[in-house]
Amino acid sequence: MKKILLILAFLAVASFQVSAASSSSLTDATHIISEDLRELRPDRGKSRIPKISMSQFELSSERRTVRRTVGQSEKFWTKDFRDGKYYQIDAKLAVDGKYCLVYIEEGREVASETARKIADAFDSNIYARMTDIFGNEAKPGIDGEDKVFLLMYDIKDGFQKSGDGYYAGYFFSGDMMKQSEFQSFSKVHSNEKEMLHLDLWPSDISREDYLSVLAHEFQHLIHFSYDSEETSWVNEGCSQIAAWFCGYGIPEHVADYQKKPDRSLNYWPNYDPYANYGQSFLWNLFIDRKCLKTPEMRRKFFNTIISSKHHDINGYEEALKMTGKSFSEVFSEFCATNYLNTPDFDNGKFFYGPDLSNFRHEITKVIDVVPSEYKNSVNVWAGNAVRISPEVIKDRIKIEFSGYKRSLKIVTDNSYFVMVFLKYADSANNKHYFVPLYQDPGDKVHINSVFEIAREKDLKDILLIIQAIAPENVDHAKYAGVPGLPYSLKFSEL
Secondary structure, three states: OOOOEEEEEOOOOOOOOOOOOOOOOEEEOHHHHHHHHHHHOOOOOOOOOOOOOOOOOOOOHHHHOOOOOOOOEEEEEEEEOOOOEEEEEEEEEEEEOOOEEEEEEOOOOOOHHHHHHHHHHHHHHHHHHHHHHOOOOOOOOOOOOOOEEEEEEOOOOOOOOOOOOEEEEEOOHHHHOOHHHOOOOOOOOOOOOOEEEEEOOOOOOOOHHHHHHHHHHHHHHHHHHHOOOOOHHHHHHHHHHHHHHOOOOOOOHHHHHHHOOOOOOOOOOOOOOHHHHHHHHHHHHHHHHHOOOOHHHHHHHHHHHHHOOOOHHHHHHHHHHHHOOOHHHHHHHHHHHHHHOOOOOHHHOOOOOHHHOOOOOOOOEEEOOOOEEEEEEEOEOEEEEEEEOHHHOOOEEEEEEEEEOOEOOOOOEOEEEOEEEEEEOOHHHOEEEEOOOEOOOOOOOEEEEEEEEEOOOOEEEEEEEEEEEOOOOOOHHHOOOOOOEEEEEEEEEO
């Protein structure tokens, strides 16, 4: 696919910050601990983690007859993220719920009503919502137990003082494998249970967002039951939207994404992923609000994402077929919305809704002098924005775009997209369109576009959004980590 979408938006753009201060020191350790399973896949290019299906668990009659009583103590394997070692803790069964078993680390004080509140939230809300939208977990589990273990303890993550990062919880897929699947010398220890790990310190278990962590981690468990090889950005994105589906609101990570807009959608960093959490949430929220018109479409879409044999962008391509749109088409609209977020175009096509009306990426550059030239770079599946002050147009200006084509460690190259938004004093006159791109026969390393903008009395603002893309059918691992793609913009008066 050889395209460019350079989005030019003509509108007044005020830069807002999400009102709540971000407390994004909280994160999920699922993608971190999953690295411990690398020993099962010596060839990084092809995973050897066993495929899990709901009929594959070998269950002994002894495990099927285990009976547990409240107050009973049991040993669990956990990980110390400070030194990477696994160790055992003792935890007591606090609540025997309908769909869950809540265990509290011995020596930790959790009020019985608080433990009951968490179990009730899982049983009456989270479990029903998650299984309705994403599908059921493998049932019974590897140990023959129908219920999900919720282990609450102090996750050893190095937290010492306010402002330090910490892990609020995680799902470890190794817990759904037999210990015999690991090498005898392995440091990894499996609990051989369907379980979620939930932090007790410094997490505040009385806050509602603690329940959002529970919903987030349960999606990971369900996802693994269908697809043990899912890419991190897809899996984390599903978990982010899962908490919203359960009624736990917009995650604070959205504020981090607002401050760091040039994040590649399908690249998940182990370091500083907070903005990516916000981005992946908004990506799925945008699809849900703009493409999925009914609850049945929502169920079908997300269940397809989870159960698809395809991963990364290809999984979304398969799921989006029901909407009649491609991944790149939806991405272009999503990226534009992050800078525009206004109901003033195409019946709200580029507007999240009133609950996110104060979200808008800050403009990368303002052009207030012509002639001028601006150079920058943009990551693959990300976008920049350049605002042009209408006052600089005396009669008509010419804009020359040139984007660099870089080999993405694959046969094909990157590309771009170009789109124009015009906003007028009367929003009924607003319009947007794609700008054609071309490549000179003698120039194999640039994609270009030349277009003009005339001075108009009622034209209020101009915004250029530059998006870099890659072929949808190429595994992102083949170009992950590619540096930002350089581009230039030249502005001259005609």
